[in-house]
Amino acid sequence: GENVEQHPSTLSVQEGDSAVIKCTYSDSASNYFPWYKQELGKRPQLIIDIRSNVGEKKDQRIAVTLNKTAKHFSLHITETQPEDSAVYFCAAGDRTSGSARQLTFGSGTQLTVLP
Amino acid sequence: NAGVTQTPKFRVLKTGQSMTLLCAQDMNHEYMYWYRQDPGMGLRLIHYSVGEGTTAKGEVPDGYNVSRLKKQNFLLGLESAAPSQTSVYFCASLMRGILNTEAFFGQGTRLTVV
Numbered sequence: 001g002e003n004v005e006q007h008p009s010t011l012s013v014q015e016g017d018s019a020v021i022k023c024t025y026s027d028s029a030s031n032y033f034p035w036y037k038q039e040l041g042k043r044p045q046l047i048i049d050i051r052s053n054v055g056e057k058k059d060q061r062i063a064v065t066l067n068k069t070a071k072h073f074s075l076h077i078t079e080t081q082p083e084d085s086a087v088y089f090c091a092a093g094d095r096t097s098g099s100a101r102q103l104t105f106g107s108g109t110q111l112t113v114l115p
Numbered sequence: 116n117a118g119v120t121q122t123p124k125f126r127v128l129k130t131g132q133s134m135t136l137l138c139a140q141d142m143n144h145e146y147m148y149w150y151r152q153d154p155g156m157g158l159r160l161i162h163y164s165v166g167e168g169t170t171a172k173g174e175v176p177d178g179y180n181v182s183r184l185k186k187q188n189f190l191l192g193l194e195s196a197a198p199s200q201t202s203v204y205f206c207a208s209l210m211r212g213i214l215n216t217e218a219f220f221g222q223g224t225r226l227t228v229v
Contacts, residue, residue, distance in 0.1 A: 034218075104160075
């Protein structure tokens, strides 16, 4: 099955700096890579995703890059703000399969934005 | 439109007791999932369902059973709770189809087994 590794497990940055979280996956059949944000005591919520036919996707201060050859993808947050502090999860899955290929999640990164 | 709702939100069980967690979604989603979240281990899939009347094992199914008698409900059962099952449990649902990609999560159930 799929195996997703996520690094780092904790990340502290100064407000205004950039943050980068990296994930690798093992199953070359995976073609869908979402990122979820989980604030303390709340449920995970999708913030951005990318499909395997795209190398980069951007949404305001958040961007995701994908390298299918190397099987890794990254989340980039620019101009970080205190409200970006949360746990971030990457995931990999197959959204073209007729069956519900489940998402495999990384272990999470606790991002702390210091004022 | 409530989305995905889990009950209960908190529960303390004694070792050996049984309980059922309920997940209900009102978005007519075909796919439903149960995850557990433990510190440093991310979200691990317990069981999932691709439709009413069908269930399948995920990554960590031992000690749990599930049922999907109605499309909108996905039940997670613990027959004989163990301290190792202390965790936060999340239910999620997803619409079938390659254009529908976002998994919606419930608010979580914090379970402590003593």
